[in-house]
């Protein structure tokens with residue numbers, strides 16, 4: 001990120017005079033304001049911003065942004081915060097919490113005249129995600145643009161740390177993410193937070209949860225204790241430990257919707273569908289097909305899932321522009337996608353929970369939760385991306401039958417009104433075959449599918465609420481098939497009993513039993529582990545040593561199945577999975593021999609490696625192992641020697657070097673160099689003549705070989721060039737797609753109410769046919785404002801522009 005500099009040029013003399021005069025006016029203003037704030041009654045009901053004792057620049061900024069009436073949370077929180085109280089604010093999503101803390105930040109710093117480089121940092125606003133930080137910063141800039149003189153900056157990850165450093169010491173207000181600000185606090189010497197007056201945590205529950213706990217603890221260590229702290233969230237924490245950690249003494253609880261019968265906005269219609277995990281993508285596809293004229297936000301549990309679903313659906317040409325967003329993307333791409341989705345009228349964004357909180361995308365029609373959220377709070381945050389600030393919206397949650405009971409219980413407890421609906425069977429489509437075809441043809445997509453599968457299973461495994469997430473009840477094998485995969489990839493994350501079951505399981509690839517290898521193919525998660533447990537029960541009776549386990553250990557990564565097949569006996573018939581894998585299996589043949597030799601030589605404990613347990617003179621247990629090709633058995637009498645077994649390179653040293661042989665046409669072995677008998681040599685002619693002849697023949701041979709080599713090199717280059725061109729062409733096509741160049745028929749629009757059999761009639765369903773009433777313009781979209789803004793300054797397009805305009809806020 002370019003430094004969030006003020007961007008102000010050195011003021012000319014008349015400007016300086018005007019500023020001094022303004023400051024004087026401010027002084028008067030400040031005194032008056034101090035009195036007015038002291039007299040302010042925080043229990044009174046304030047309706048309009050003009051009822052509050054606010055500075056002229058703030059009033060002007062609010063007016064220019066068309067904010068006139070206060071929302072509930074603003075009415076309750078602003079008055080208290082102006083009086084310097086610590087606040088714990090909770091209000092439903094989309095209820096206007098951002099202004100509830102930004103106005104007090106501007107006002108309290110203004111009254112304290114915490115302005116300019118000498119004043120130092122006055123307020124620190126922390127947000128859990130970069131996107132949300134940017135959004136807060138934008139709102140701050142808009143309402144502060146009418147005459148405030150503060151310097152404000154945005155410090156988020158994914159941008160240049162060094163460039164931010166110089167600017168830091170000049171900032172009065174900073175909007176940041178926890179990791180980045182901690183970086184600066186610990187590494188930037190010039191960054192002084194000694195004068196800090198206010199700390200704000202937006203989406204406090206997320207910031208205070210496990211993910212950010214340590215960062216927040218460390219940040220708070222640097223800050224002065226006698227500051228004002230404001231915490232805001234849609235689902236408020238009152239945990240004593242959290243409050244103590246933030247030195248939040250006697251906070252005022254401002255919870256406007258606590259007594260409300262629902263935790264979500266009234267204008268939000270919420271439904272759930274019970275759909276087995278293996279049908280989720282079919283249901284999602286069918287849903288998208290019936291809602292092509294909507295703006296849809298789809299939540300999935302991991303970036304890898306997002307990537308796969310996005311790529312797969314894109315290939316299927318859904319007829320609606322698709323976008324995808326997850327935390328692993330570059331910051332510029334994330335920003336670009338956020339703004340494209342904000343601007344889009346119809347689009348479908350696949351995203352992780354990185355956009356679940358706080359983001360204010362205008363006019364989202366649908367929030368679809370394909371993967372069950374980890375808890376009810378996350379559910380509330382996700383659905384909060386629609387039906388914002390009194391607008392209407394719909395949300396639908398997909399649940400596997402095993403998740404239904406547990407999740408509904410949690411939602412009920414949190415006062416979330418949700419009703420079950422069913423999918424109309426005739427509207428349900430299946431894309432399973434297409435996905436299988438695509439994965440078969442495109443190894444990259446198959447790879448993404450494998451990753452998606454693994455990350456999904458892992459995400460279920462780490463879920464805390466086992467009443468909702470029951471791995472053993474999920475149809476994982478069918479789920480893998482529904483992603484187009486030929487089999488369920490193996491996963492190495494098992495902990496506790498399950499991990500032991502897997503660890504103790506023998507290497508099926510080396511076992512002769514076909515049954516066992518079948519079991520292994522289906523192994524996944526707990527289900528698989530339990531299969532193994534039963535199979536191994538009989539073996540567990542005998543004592544198992546570390547060595548036994550070491551010999552039986554197998555590679556448990558994504559390709560483990562393939563590996564197992566590769567080292568299986570030659571006569572083993574390829575199974576269905578192999579056949580599906582076609583080309584890849586053929587390629588793998590290349591490695592079969594090599595792998596088998598390595599595996600046999602190094603790991604196998606049956607025929608090739610003879611082991612012998614003995615006791616040494618000092619009574620220590622030792623084991624002798626005969627390595628094939630080695631002259632002497634390897635004595636395992638120390639840890640270091642044991643380690644030898646793991647290193648093939650070191651084992652090679654123990655082996656005989658061997659002799660190189662060549663085979664003739666009849667298959668008889670000969671040493672590479674065989675001496676000719678003297679008579680034969682003499683019979684061939686003079687040695688000089690023989691030498692000349694030999695040289696001639698060899699030169700010819702080398703020349704032909706050289707030609708062949710050159711041709712092969714040319715061919716290689718050619719294919720490489722073609723591949724590159726193909727890649728470029730595909731990339732160009734992809735970009736076109738992203739730009740909205742979407743194929744498909746738009747006329748096929750049916751509306752989701754048609755798709756759902758028991759859907760409550762959507763009140764605006766008919767209205768939808770009529771021209772939609774224009775979405776009320778946001779304050780910053782106002783034409784008048786736009787024109788004026790154009791004359792004042794250019795609207796920011798990039799993060800850098802935004803930062804460069806930080807000073808705009810500020811005068």
Ligand SMILES: Nc1ncnc2c1ncn2[C@@H]1O[C@H](COP(=O)(O)OP(=O)(O)OP(=O)(O)O)[C@@H](O)[C@H]1O
Pocket residue numbers: 066067068069070071074091092093094095096097098099233234357358359360384385388389778
């Ligand atoms: N007083 C107001 N008058 C009109 N519109 C408002 C007012 N306050 C906020 N809004 C608008 O309401 C929308 C939601 O506001 P905001 O993003 O602050 O909600 P939030 O409570 O922070 O939501 P979340 O919990 O999802 O973060 C925004 O589009 C904002 O412009």
